[in-house]
Amino acid sequence: MAADFDFSGKTALITGAASGIGAATARWLDAHGITKLVLVDMNRPALDALDLDCEVRRIGGDVSDSALWKIGMAEVTDLDCVLLNAGISDAFPIVDGDLARWRKLMAVNLDGVFLGLRHALKVMRSKGGTIAVTASAAAFKAEPGTAAYAAAKAAVVQLARVAAREGAEHGIRVNAIAPGGVDTPIWDGMDFFADMTKSLGSREAAIASMGEIATPLGRYATADEIAAQIGFLLSDLSANITGAVLRSDGGYTL
Structure with missing residues (x-):
């Protein structure tokens, strides 16, 4: 089994790699022998701060910008594994929705995945590979205020399934x-979380409280746990899995 988690000789691309799930996946792949990582994020200082042992190419940029993929990624033509993880969060009720906010979220969370899939499928056609995309439990459960985020993530799920069908004949597996x-730090920019942190006295207490309330298992996942599950999807252990969606939500969508 250990050999199936051996990524030596392989190159992986991770978007949204500077923090959270993306950074945790970079560390996980590094620990499992990946030879080269191509890391993409808008936050270049945080990207530069990642301490990794493997060869690393760091690219600062917006995944929703087609120029990033045409120019910045032009020389990235040899990929074995890809994680399309870059995303942003926003919340507003539909009735109060602002089209600019809707389009910004869709651009990063959906267009960025489309552009990343297009690039990965092109460069992997000659030898195959594995792709994982970060969707969300929000794609399967309706909650007030999540229209833009949930719609984007639901679209990402179906986009990954279509990519799996199109990639299969070339030996490319795609899962979500x-x-x-x-x-992850995605919570830190939300007003309600800041209020909860202040009320409960610490960030850790706020995370624990949300997990207890929202999930049957009574806890939220760590980024490292999700990274290990992504590692499985990218590994040979999942060689017969494509077009699947792994829900890792503590029972939230039950």
Whole structure:
């Protein structure tokens, strides 16, 4: 089994790699022998701060910008594994929705995945490979205020399934992971979380409280747990799995 988690000799691309699930996956692949990582994120200083042992190419940029894929990624033509993880969060009720906010979220969370899939499928056609995309449990459960985020993630799920059908004849597997609540920095920019942190006295207490309330298992996942599950989807252990969606949500969508 250990050999199936051996990524030596392989190159992996990760978008949204500077923090959270993306950074945790970079560390996981590094620990499992990946030879080269291509890391993409808008936050270049945080990207540069990642301490990894393997060869690393760091690219600062917006995944929804086609120029990133045409120019910045032009020389990235040898990929074995890809994680399309870049995303942003926003929440607003439909009745109060602003089209600019809707389009910004769709651009990063959906267009960025489309552009990443297009690039990965092109470069993998000659020898095959594995792709994982980060969806969300929000794709399967309706909650007030999540229209834009949930719609984008639901679209990502179906986009991954179509990509799996199109990639299969070339030996390319495409799967999605749909986390529920995960302890990542994405919460830190939300007003309600800031209020909860202040009320409960610490960030850790706020995360724990949300997990207890929202999930049957009573906890949120860590980024490292999700990274290990992504590692499985990218590994030879999942060689017969494509077009699947792994829900890792603590029972949230039950």
